[in-house]
Amino acid sequence: MEQFAQQLINGLAVGSIYALIALGYTMVYGVLRLINFAHGDLFTYGAYLGMTLLTSLALQDRFGLAVGLAVLALMVMGLVALIGVILERAAYRPLQSSPRLSAVVSALGGSIFLQNALMLIYGARYQVYPDVLPQATVSLFGLPVPVMRIAVVVVSLAMMAVLYLFVQKTRTGTAIRAAAIDQGAARLMGIDVNRVIQVVFVIGPALGGAAGLLVGLYYGQISFTMGWTYGMKAFTAAILGGIGNIPGAMVGGLVLGVVEALGAGYISIAWKDAIAFVVLILILIVRPSGLLGERVAEKV
């Protein structure tokens, strides 16, 4: 029972990171119908930028741990969002009227480019995050749980809540939802779809970058290729919840994280990476619209 509870909390922590990344996939897909293959690499950029800023600026020493990390997170999110916007401008916008596969290849090219740029700057080896966080544990229902694990879940959920309110309550959020349902109609209603796409490419990468920072702080070790694995899992999570569906991405991420942690704990750690894909395939066969729904299967 104790092992079960520990795995569950561990799964929730990993799952909330998947959810943050999945939001970027789902929002871009919702508006552009494009799998942004470079999104996983934007997440990696978040982790690396976070490491560099953490060591070079040492904000946590100047303003205290909480404020310092918050400022740092905002800087990382801003910078990653900037890369996201540039990527959209350079690699995706010129392809809006081209065959869909061209955009997929362009996205893959962007991913290869970003990944190798990172390797050239930092080198191919694993990088270690500076130790800034206390290694404390708290007791939760009688279980010792690392503080960081809870912090990851709380921070992620807070960011998702803010995003949800933004998308549901503001004008820009309404425009995003409208463009996701029907781009042509949205345009006819006077919505500047290109601006919506830009907003999506600010929010998605910012959340992905934040997730990268969290992974760095949480695991302490990052590599320039980690974007692939996290990206694929997060995309799985987005489909699991029903792609294009923002609450779906959150639920999908958490479910996937928990299933994976339990599977690794009870079945076999060697098959951990395969579990996510098996779940994905089963979901697509049994309930192609995802947990919270969006039509997937073409009825032909």
Place this chain on the structure above:
Amino acid sequence: MNRRLLVGYLVAAVALILAPRFLDAYQVDVLNSVGLYVLLALSLNLILGDAGLFNMGQAAFYAVGAYTAAILNTRLGVPMLWAMPVSGLLAAIFAVIVARPVVHLRGDYLLVVTIGLGEIVRIALVNDVFGVTGGANGIFGIARPFLFGHKIRTPDEFLYLIWGFVAVTVFLFHRLEESRFGRALTFLREDAVAAEGSGIDTTRYRLMAFALGAAWAGMTGSIYAAKMTIISPESFSFWESVVVFLMVILGGSGSIPGVMVGAAIVVIMPEIFRDLATARMLVFGLVMMVMMVVRPQGLLPWRAPRFRAGDVPRDLPRPEAAP
């Protein structure tokens, strides 16, 4: 097949036959790897280009073929070239089993599912499933192939084996493209609803495309195993599927000569940028983006076949000129 294309093939064939006279062993080996990727790209082109099914897991079929041949050879002593058809058959059966539940999925979902299948196969190989794949180390000591009693060993000899198979493949695939089957695939790629309405069993045709593409990837896998004599799960990573996918799109999805050019460019380009050493993949990614922005339909795009008056048999009534 038009005349210009035929001349192009002939020139390429003559150049390849003469190549070992002018190139050193390393360069010949690069040509061999071009040949293997041409075969893989052509096999994926059936699925992705002709049938329009987004498959980014071609490495899985390649792996099934390579491992089948390697296991048959090292455990049962079956000669490599005899194992080749078995590799193709098993890869095709595997493809039909895994593709059956998912072929009806919308493009991007199929893409992700096939990525997942590729990863599951690779992880299964690493975990030594059934206890015959040798785990992360793979299988070594695979015998060289014999052709008409002659042992194929040097890069030059492999050049003729691989490109000979390429020639057969190109001929067959051109015939296939013009057959009823090929036309049905084109139709269902362009408009699946209309194809279904015209009596084409889309699920069956899609599965057939998967089976045939997988069979060719499987046979290519057996040649790869024979050439390397060692195979391991790393040779069949996700990256491999991505590269083959790129070749098809970059060259011109659905176009046989285009796909071949795409494969040649993707293999040779990093060799040319060798001086850039670690930066060559950076350039590669950049070129991919620029290529797609400048020429999204690929280098040698597919052209819809056109009929001329001369194509109509003489005893059929000719179309009348408008009065």
